[in-house]
Structure formats: C-alpha cells, structure tokens
Amino acid sequence: MIGMMLIDPFWWLMVPGLLLGIYAQIRLSSAYGRYIRQPAESGLSGAEAARMLLDSAGLQDVPVAMVPGELTDHYDPVKRALFLSEANFRGRSIAALGVAAHEAGHALQHKAAYAPLQIRMMLVPATNFASKAAFLILGVGFMLTAIGFLSVGLFAKILPLAIGAYAVVTLFQLVTLPVEYDASRRAREHLVRARVISGREVGAVQDVLNAAALTYVAALVTAVLELLRLIMIARSLDDR
Numbered sequence: 076m077i078g079m080m081l082i083d084p085f086w087w088l089m090v091p092g093l094l095l096g097i098y099a100q101i102r103l104s105s106a107y108g109r110y111i112r113q114p115a116e117s118g119l120s121g122a123e124a125a126r127m128l129l130d131s132a133g134l135q136d137v138p139v140a141m142v143p144g145e146l147t148d149h150y151d152p153v154k155r156a157l158f159l160s161e162a163n164f165r166g167r168s169i170a171a172l173g174v175a176a177h178e179a180g181h182a183l184q185h186k187a188a189y190a191p192l193q194i195r196m197m198l199v200p201a202t203n204f205a206s207k208a209a210f211l212i213l214g215v216g217f218m219l220t221a222i223g224f225l226s227v228g229l230f231a232k233i234l235p236l237a238i239g240a241y242a243v244v245t246l247f248q249l250v251t252l253p254v255e256y257d258a259s260r261r262a263r264e265h266l267v268r269a270r271v272i273s274g275r276e277v278g279a280v281q282d283v284l285n286a287a288a289l290t291y292v293a294a295l296v297t298a299v300l301e302l303l304r305l306i307m308i309a310r311s312l313d314d315r
Contacts, residue, residue, distance in 0.1 A: 095297070099290045114167055122141070198250065
C-alpha cells in the first residue's frame with residue numbers, strides 16, 4: 076500500500092468523482108423509487124407511451140422490447156430497437172413514462188442524425204478497447220511497480236499508453252452528456268405534445284430525467300479527474 080501511494084500521490088483525485096457518483100445514484104434511486112409508485116394520469120404503460128412517440132415520429136419499424144433487470148433501459152442504434160426493463164415496459168407510472176420517452180428520444184436522435192449521437196456511435200468500438208487497455212495497463216502496472224517487479228522508469232514509459240487510452244474514454248463521456256440531455260429534452264417535449272402526461276406531471280417527469288442525467292455528469296467528472304490524475308502521475312515520475 077505504501078509503495079502504491081509513493082507511485083500514486085494523487086489518489087485523492089478519485090474521491091470527488093466517487094462521492095458525486097454515489098450521490099447521483101442515491102438521487103436517481105430516490106426519484107425513480109418515488110415516481111415508480113405514482114400512477115400516470117394517462118394510464119399508459121411505458122411500452123405504450125414509447126410506441127406512441129415512435130409511431131408519431133414515423134418510426135413504426137423500431138420495435139419496443141422488454142429486457143430483464145432494473146433500469147437496464149436503452150436504445151440500441153445498431154439493432155434500431157428500444158429495450159425497456161420490465162418495470163418500465165409494463166409499468167404505468169410517471170417514472171416508467173419518463174424513462175420510456177427518454178429512450179424513445181434516442182431513436183428520434185438517430186432518425187435526425189443528431190451529430191453527438193453519431194459521434195458517440197463511432198466512438199463505441201474504440202472506447203470499449205481503450206477502457207480495457209487502460210484498466211490492464213494501470214491495474215497490472217501499478218501492482219507490479221508497487222511490489223518492485225516493475226521499475227518506476229519502465230512504468231513511466233508505458234503510462235502514456237494508459238493516458239492515451241483514458242483520453243478516449245473521457246472523450247466518450249464528454250460526447251455522451253449532450254446526447255443524454257438532448258434525449259431528455261425531446262422526451263419531455265414529445266410527452267407534453269402527445270398529451271401522454273399532463274401539465275401537473277411535467278415536474279415529476281423532469282425530476283426523474285434530471286436525476287438520470289446527473290449520473291452521466293458524475294461519469295464525466297470521474298473520467299476528467301482520472302485523466303488529470305494520470306497526467307500528474309506521469310509528470311511526477313518524469314521529475315524523479
């Protein structure tokens with residue numbers, strides 16, 4: 076542990092992102108847990124609301140399917156399909172409508188060739204590779220250096236590879252943020268326009284969407300601080 080701290084004196088940069096991530100998850104669980112129990116006035120299920128929004132946008136060919144798990148909802152741009160967790164697929168709550176509409180918002184982005192979504196789609200393969208590479212280089216590198224099996228000088232030479240890989244991850248998180256906020260904006264507007272939610276329910280839907288968006292803010296902050304931490308470690312090793 077002492078050896079690890081000598082190599083990484085900037086470990087404390089991980090703390091703000093960790094705390095923000097915990098707060099974001101608590102807020103999401105609180106908002107979702109509250110409004111999943113509040114029935115929507117329209118009586119529609121999440122699947123029905125998503126289907127209505129997709130059809131109104133001319134996306135009748137985009138299926139809405141159910142997937143296992145909690146908050147596993149997502150839009151798959153490769154399959155051009157929308158997937159909702161059981162609670163949101165079958166549920167007729169405000170939270171279910173908000174989450175379903177948010178995922179439908181991604182389908183609307185895809186149809187409109189929304190630039191940030193296009194960029195994120197292109198970054199997915201590189202990001203998957205980069206995240207695994209960064210984890211391998213840092214995890215194994217730190218451990219071997221801490222126990223003395225790998226010299227600090229050699230670790231300093233391979234660290235830029237991890238920095239480059241993590242820069243890709245950070246870029247992905249940066250692009251993801253506007254994609255998610257825009258999907259929430261589209262969701263809110265379409266829900267109101269289609270009268271799926273009433274004016275009294277807009278604030279509740281917005282609470283759920285804002286809480287979900289905060290998790291992406293936390294992910295970006297964590298990625299930026301991690302990238303900064305790696306750069307500072309590299310500079311400190313160069314000065315030795």
